[in-house]
Amino acid sequence: MMNWDYAQPVAIRFGKGRATEVNDVAASMGLHNGLLVTTPSFVRNGQAQRLVDARDGMLTTVFSQFSPNPDVTEVDACATAIKANGCEFVVALGGGSAMDLAKAAASICMGDESIAQYHGTGKTLPGEHLPLIALPTTAGTGSEVTCVSVLTDRALGKKAPIVSDGFYPSVAIVDPELTYSVPPYVTACTGMDVLSQAIEGFWSKGHQPICDACALHAAKLVFQYLPIAAAHPDDEAAYIEAREKMCEASIIAGLAFTLPKTTSSHACSFPLTNLYGIPHGEACALTLDYFARINQDAQGGRVQEFARALGFANASAMADAIYKLKASLGLRTDLSDLSLGDEQIAELVRISRHPNLYNNPVEISDDMLDAMYRSLAGIG
Structure with missing residues (x-):
């Protein structure tokens, strides 16, 4: 209950x-x-x-x-x-x-x-x-x-x-x-913010049924329409439809996360933006697939059910799709170009311990953050 x-x-x-x-x-x-x-x-x-x-x-x-x-x-x-x-x-x-x-x-x-x-x-x-x-x-x-x-x-x-x-x-x-005139890169960044809001709102410790339904609806729209909205295809009708559907996704994702609040990916986005100037949506997307794997068996299988409702075999397949989506949009998939060292990794870990992190359904330790950032940075 x-x-x-x-x-x-x-x-x-x-x-x-x-x-x-x-x-x-x-x-x-x-x-x-x-x-x-x-x-x-x-x-x-x-x-x-x-x-x-x-x-x-x-x-x-x-x-x-x-x-x-x-x-x-x-x-x-x-x-x-x-x-x-x-x-x-x-x-x-x-x-x-x-x-x-x-x-x-x-x-x-x-x-x-x-x-x-x-x-x-x-x-x-x-x-x-x-x-x-x-x-x-x-x-x-x-x-x-x-x-x-x-x-x-x-x-x-x-x-x-x-x-x-x-x-x-x-x-x-x-x-x-x-x-309509928003450039592809900005469209991609803001669209991935929508996806992050929806998914994090769903698995947040503060989740509730109405917001859950909004999260699922918004996430479905992003997976289907963001690639079209960001590409501006020759088919003008398809582009206009994709823009409208992404606006729908955005506002419904806003409803999905306002009360439950966002979680781990948003917590980690703040230092990535503050320290390295990575745009907010791109920064959220950078870790979203990582946390999808961490959270996949949390909350009695809710995240697995969410992934299957989106049409994926399981949460791991959803994480793969998130990675492929951001790569196809030309967004960051790692931090290897920043040449981060131990000191920078430690700073990212420290600043990622933001209040939003404690909304995550799985307790995220410093060791987990350290391993994630080292993997993203391409260092052992």
Whole structure:
């Protein structure tokens, strides 16, 4: 027997062309003066201005000065811009970085503190926050339906998630058309993040039935459609379908892991990104097949059942498929190019002992991490 709870407070609007519904959403909430958080690339290519122009004056300010792994100082700067312009709501247009920054800024702007006071400190954020409308442009993080903001404190060399119920967007508008121009490499990285979220959400110690069902659905979609979405084949109809299905996978994987939380691969992704600049999804994928083998017989055979439900003979075959998928996408399958030594391996092991690691169904020892990183590095 198990007790479990489920709640999902984000209203989801899914479908091609629905990005135009921002005005309707804001107006329905009585909001008129918004700040747009988006990446510098969307400012350069005119997408940000087009969105502002189409909002009939409802978006009055654009904030784009942040890095791919948003720093706590950038969150504070965005919060300052929100307050300086008297903004009533926030719109986030972009991938996980834009979402993460917007979530944190929409909360921290309600007071005078720095978000750094809540980053890895265990201090609970106040619940008050500005309404947030999320428009994801990648099929990857699922951040548009989660209460998680992953931030970096470069001054302290720390990357970690902050969890707050105030981080849930009010509305997520998922328009697959916004993802059509995403380059193949970014598509591959974000797609493997989706797969990692789904699989880790399933085997997490905090798993529960509704999230389990979402995890299985999302993982099936990734195995089937990510190779097509990342390849941009001549068949335009197949490409458009694959983009739509990956957006579906992303948002459903977000539902799959929000409550159970991610586990080992995400824990190990943080040092790989912080120390060696490996993009988040690629870093997660690097160890996902390794942990699939470690966890294959955990939880009374649930992981084996999950693999068979995906169409694989067993969890080991699923691990093989994960490896083949990332290799076919041109993503890393090892760390041999980094010429890691004993000191670097020890540092990876130490920083991998992140809270997410303790959600893993099998206890992961330092020796296991050491063996994994040595194998990936190609050293004995």
